[in-house]
Amino acid sequence: MSKPLNxxxxxxxxxxxHGKSTLADRLLELTGTISKREMKNQVLDSLDIERExxxxxxxxxxxxxxxxxDNKEYILNLIDTPxxxxxxxxxxxxxxxxxxxxxxxxxxxxxxxxxxxxxxxAMEHNLxxxxxxxxxxxxxAEVERVKKEIEELIGIDTSGTICISAKTGQNVAEVLEAxxxxxxxxxxxxxxxxxxxxxxxxxxxxxxxxxxxxxxxxSVKVGDEILFMANNKKFIVSEVGYLTPKQVSVNELKSxxxxxxxxxxxxxxxxxxxxxxxxxxxxSEPLIGYRPAMPMVFCGLYPTxxxxxxxxxxxxxxxxxNDSSIHYEPESSGALGFGFRCGxxxxxxxxxxxxxxxxxxxxxxxxxxxxxxxxxxxxxxxxIEVDNPATLPDPNHRExxxxxxxxxHIFVPNDFVGPIMELCQGRRGVFKDMKYLDSKRVxxxxxxxLAEIITDFFDNLKSRSKGYASxxxxxxxxxxxxxxxxxxxxxxxxxxxxxxxxxxxxAHYYGRQLAQKLKELIPRQMFEVPIQxxxxxxxxxxxxxxxxxxxxxxxxxxxxxxxxxxxLEKQKEGKKRMKNVGKVxxxxxxxxxxxxLESE
Amino acid sequence: xNYTITAESIYIHIPFCKTKCPYCDFASWANKENLxxxxxxxxxFEIRTKCxxxxxxxxxxxxxxxxxxxxxxxxxGGTPSLVSPELxxxxxxxxKKYFEINNDCEITMELNPGTARExxxxxxxxxxxxxxSIGAQxxxxxxxxxxxxxxxxxxxIDAINKIKLTGFTNFNLDLIFSVPGMTKDIWIExxxxxxDFAPKHISAYSxxxxxxxxxxxxxxxNKNSKALIEDDFAFEFYSELCKILKQSGFIHYEVSNxxxxxxxxxxxxxxxxxxxxxxxxxSAHRYLNGMRTGNTKNLEMYISSPNHETIIDxxxxxxxxxxxxxxRLSNEFDVDLIEKVTTKNRGEIRNxxxxxxxxxxIELSRDKIHLTEKGLFVNNEILLKLI
Numbered sequence: 001m002s003k004p005l006n007x008x009x010x011x012x013x014x015x016x017x018h019g020k021s022t023l024a025d026r027l028l029e030l031t032g033t034i035s036k037r038e039m040k041n042q043v044l045d046s047l048d049i050e051r052e053x054x055x056x057x058x059x060x061x062x063x064x065x066x067x068x069x070d071n072k073e074y075i076l077n078l079i080d081t082p083x084x085x086x087x088x089x090x091x092x093x094x095x096x097x098x099x100x101x102x103x104x105x106x107x108x109x110x111x112x113x114x115x116x117x118x119x120x121x122a123m124e125h126n127l128x129x130x131x132x133x134x135x136x137x138x139x140x141a142e143v144e145r146v147k148k149e150i151e152e153l154i155g156i157d158t159s160g161t162i163c164i165s166a167k168t169g170q171n172v173a174e175v176l177e178a179x180x181x182x183x184x185x186x187x188x189x190x191x192x193x194x195x196x197x198x199x200x201x202x203x204x205x206x207x208x209x210x211x212x213x214x215x216x217x218x219s220v221k222v223g224d225e226i227l228f229m230a231n232n233k234k235f236i237v238s239e240v241g242y243l244t245p246k247q248v249s250v251n252e253l254k255s256x257x258x259x260x261x262x263x264x265x266x267x268x269x270x271x272x273x274x275x276x277x278x279x280x281x282x283x284s285e286p287l288i289g290y291r292p293a294m295p296m297v298f299c300g301l302y303p304t305x306x307x308x309x310x311x312x313x314x315x316x317x318x319x320x321x322n323d324s325s326i327h328y329e330p331e332s333s334g335a336l337g338f339g340f341r342c343g344x345x346x347x348x349x350x351x352x353x354x355x356x357x358x359x360x361x362x363x364x365x366x367x368x369x370x371x372x373x374x375x376x377x378x379x380x381x382x383x384i385e386v387d388n389p390a391t392l393p394d395p396n397h398r399e400x401x402x403x404x405x406x407x408x409h410i411f412v413p414n415d416f417v418g419p420i421m422e423l424c425q426g427r428r429g430v431f432k433d434m435k436y437l438d439s440k441r442v443x444x445x446x447x448x449x450l451a452e453i454i455t456d457f458f459d460n461l462k463s464r465s466k467g468y469a470s471x472x473x474x475x476x477x478x479x480x481x482x483x484x485x486x487x488x489x490x491x492x493x494x495x496x497x498x499x500x501x502x503x504x505x506x507a508h509y510y511g512r513q514l515a516q517k518l519k520e521l522i523p524r525q526m527f528e529v530p531i532q533x534x535x536x537x538x539x540x541x542x543x544x545x546x547x548x549x550x551x552x553x554x555x556x557x558x559x560x561x562x563x564x565x566x567x568l569e570k571q572k573e574g575k576k577r578m579k580n581v582g583k584v585x586x587x588x589x590x591x592x593x594x595x596x597l598e599s600e
Numbered sequence: 601x602n603y604t605i606t607a608e609s610i611y612i613h614i615p616f617c618k619t620k621c622p623y624c625d626f627a628s629w630a631n632k633e634n635l636x637x638x639x640x641x642x643x644x645f646e647i648r649t650k651c652x653x654x655x656x657x658x659x660x661x662x663x664x665x666x667x668x669x670x671x672x673x674x675x676x677g678g679t680p681s682l683v684s685p686e687l688x689x690x691x692x693x694x695x696k697k698y699f700e701i702n703n704d705c706e707i708t709m710e711l712n713p714g715t716a717r718e719x720x721x722x723x724x725x726x727x728x729x730x731x732x733s734i735g736a737q738x739x740x741x742x743x744x745x746x747x748x749x750x751x752x753x754x755x756x757i758d759a760i761n762k763i764k765l766t767g768f769t770n771f772n773l774d775l776i777f778s779v780p781g782m783t784k785d786i787w788i789e790x791x792x793x794x795x796d797f798a799p800k801h802i803s804a805y806s807x808x809x810x811x812x813x814x815x816x817x818x819x820x821x822n823k824n825s826k827a828l829i830e831d832d833f834a835f836e837f838y839s840e841l842c843k844i845l846k847q848s849g850f851i852h853y854e855v856s857n858x859x860x861x862x863x864x865x866x867x868x869x870x871x872x873x874x875x876x877x878x879x880x881x882x883s884a885h886r887y888l889n890g891m892r893t894g895n896t897k898n899l900e901m902y903i904s905s906p907n908h909e910t911i912i913d914x915x916x917x918x919x920x921x922x923x924x925x926x927x928r929l930s931n932e933f934d935v936d937l938i939e940k941v942t943t944k945n946r947g948e949i950r951n952x953x954x955x956x957x958x959x960x961x962i963e964l965s966r967d968k969i970h971l972t973e974k975g976l977f978v979n980n981e982i983l984l985k986l987i
Contacts, residue, residue: 525981526961526978526982527959548978548981549831549832549835549978550831550832550834550835550838550978551977551978551979552977552980553855554805554806554855554856555805555808556855556871556872556925557868557871558611558871558879558886558887559885559894561871561885561887561924561925562885562892562912562913564924565913565917565920565921568983568984571980572984572987575984583955
């Protein structure tokens with residue numbers, strides 16, 4: 001055994017807005033990892049979307065050096081985690097690379113539903129959990145109440161709780177000390193063949209796929225030949241290093257360390273969760289990977305410009321390296337041409353993936369309304385899975401449709417229980433349980449079809465609770481429902497990409513609503529555009545977008561010419577975001593119109 | 601670099617007004633008449649130095665020996681009719697040093713009712729001005745008041761009579777529709793009233809709320825947009841106008857312009873045919889040697905350095921501009937032009953044109969198209985399909 005390294009690998013679990021990224025910023029500052037000069041807010045949120053939306057999507061890793069009060073030097077690897085329920089898969093990956101977790105809870109908000117889900121994940125991985133109560137500088141801080149909540153809800157000892165303000169920096173140093181004293185160091189195993197767990201990857205054109213990994217056994221250095229055990233592919237290591245969060249190359253990564261590896265890896269579709277070992281001296285058993293992510297929400301993604309299909313395919317391939325929870329397979333639509341049916345963990349995940357495809361790969365996309373996977377029993381008794389409403393067999397060719405149900409948990413202040421129950425019942429939810437978490441907060445549980453909560457449910461939940469409610473859900477299985485397909489005809493022709501599957505009791509209502517919404521979203525054109533909603537071939541609603549009668553710039557003389565030209569070029573750009581379906585130009589948002597309907 | 605001038609038109613900007621209309625976003629100022637003389641000094645200086653430069657550039661390449669013949673001159677504003685013929689005499693003699701200006705040159709001057717002086721008008725006529733454009737806008741007192749015009753309908757009539765007495769036969773009347781408070785009847789009445797004076801040309805614009813004008817503040821920022829007239833209703837005004845003028849023997853030759861046969865504005869056609877032109881004066885834009893340049897919009901700055909110009913657009917996407925401009929005319933243009941500005945292939949263009957023709961927006965022959973009246977109304981939409 002060589003001299004043990006003083007290493008701690010840990011992550012931060014927190015609900016959105018409870019201050020995880022701010023705390024991470026403070027830790028980076030305190031350890032001198034990032035100088036004040038380089039410091040910008042939310043250093044670890046590297047995607048543009050993350051900074052803009054103030055959320056963490058991708059996990060980020062950073063190595064910090066810290067001289068503790070025991071005068072020893074430690075290496076701390078912080079693996080940042082996303083807080084939103086959609087990104088649980090990313091969380092579970094980072095947890096597998098850690099020995100401990102900081103549980104950050106807002107001193108006035110208390111424990112939220114999603115935090116709970118992530119803490120349970122951490123407990124499954126046997127992580128040491130240190131509670132941290134943040135934002136104690138705020139006037140509404142109730143440290144004792146939140147402590148009690150942590151004890152009662154999560155069942156962990158809160159005597160070691162650290163109360164901090166990440167914003168002002170108060171008590172943040174104590175967090176680092178607690179990490180060193182209370183979290184176990186990684187088990188160092190040097191006398192066994194290399195085993196490293198890949199927890200993230202991304203593609204670079206010159207170095208190939210860059211792999212982020214945690215070395216469990218042995219070590220890896222430049223020039224080694226490595227083997228990815230699940231993929232059964234071999235490569236020669238060209239670079240290893242750690243992250244500050246910038247990549248810093250070193251000669252060797254050893255047992256217990258977290259870092260990156262490059263080996264000119266190309267043409268490997270899925271590395272995350274795989275085990276790296278030595279090609280000449282392979283380990284006998286791979287490490288335990290992750291639960292494969294289960295896509296719950298599906299939608300069609302199509303390039304607005306049909307010629308861009310190959311670009312979209314390449315972009316999806318590359319994005320999947322960085323976000324392995326995305327599923328995709330080719331499909332085609334009469335209205336939209338060639339595209340992909342894509343599976344996501346949730347609605348936010350879907351939005352984020354679409355946005356990343358557009359920004360990082362310069363594409364303009366049409367996304368169809370999200371759908372769940374239905375199990376349809378056909379007339380002959382054969383059961384098929386339907387994730388695209390357009391492919392639902394006709395009523396006389398099917399016996400029944402089953403849809404996925406979830407057990408939904410909502411944490412909400414008791415003032416808002418009424419409106420939230422109303423919301424759940426309006427969405428076909430069946431009440432299961434109501435628990436008082438403390439004197440002010442309630443946990444509601446409903447059995448509810450997944451399809452009902454992947455649309456605008458979360459937005460509604462937030463608006464009905466003034467932003468206080470949080471939710472989490474688990475899939476509980478499939479149940480038969482009375483469902484029908486709602487078709488939309490534009491200019492007399494059915495547009496397959498606008499079809500949705502809805503509950504029969506609401507089908508007429510949704511038909512009317514959808515037709516009205518489309519009328520608002522489809523801009524007036526040079527001719528009249530009729531919009532019809534149909535159920536099983538029967539028209540249930542009709543709206544008309546009237547023709548533009550006048551659209552011309554009155555004056556166009558000397559100085560106006562350049563202005564008018566610029567305006568025209570801008571309008572032309574806008575048109576590129578529209579899809580021509582027949583003669584009708586339909587904007588991107590129209591394909592998501594079903595998400596924007598007011599519920600009954 | 602090869603320097604080639606093809607321009608045969610000149611624009612002159614006169615930025616002075618008695619009062620500033622609240623919808624106007626042109627470079628024009630009230631109560632600055634004390635600067636008129638200085639302004640003309642600057643204007644003459646600009647003409648002299650720029651023309652010397654043009655001359656030397658042309659000589660270098662083409663050894664041009666004779667003066668360039670000018671076919672149209674447009675003196676716009678502002679209110680050019682505020683300025684005395686003596687100053688214009690200086691202007692013309694400066695221009696004639698560099699350009700050949702014959703009797704068949706179309707020379708237009710803009711005039712605002714309330715500023716018409718018989719002595720001035722006679723002076724302009726003697727200098728060669730042969731076309732007057734009158735900013736009548738409306739013959740309804742209420743509408744004139746809403747527009748913030750400081751003249752009455754009677755003053756407009758008086759101005760028209762004066763120019764006729766002076767001997768001008770070729771004149772244009774500017775009219776505005778879609779004015780808040782305007783009914784269809786008020787509009788039609790103004791159109792017929794205009795026709796009573798037998799103008800050779802009518803320009804009719806819908807009111808546009810321009811950014812930075814007092815009207816923007818009144819109608820957009822105060823959320824008082826209810827008072828504004830919707831585009832659908834503006835269509836009604838426009839379509840009435842087209843009907844009446846057609847019946848009275850006018851040709852609808854450009855989106856907003858109507859003329860008796862042979863009286864189309866030759867000057868404005870140079871713009872709409874994407875031809876090059878000279879321009880002088882504050883805020884003036886020119887198009888020469890494939891480049892669009894513009895002067896400062898600041899009057900005092902112009903007076904102190906009249907030669908300063910900035911590039912507005914270069915290199916120019918000529919075909920894009922050309923289709924944008926010629927599609928404003930009722931005259932036909934080549935289908936080839938579409939191929940030059942779009943990524944669509946020949947077959948796709950044909951299908952598109954067939955659709956547009958079936959819907960009555962264009963008329964299509966073998967290799968030429970022209971917009972119908974229905975098409976001119978939605979010129980912008982058609983353009984967006986063609987480019």
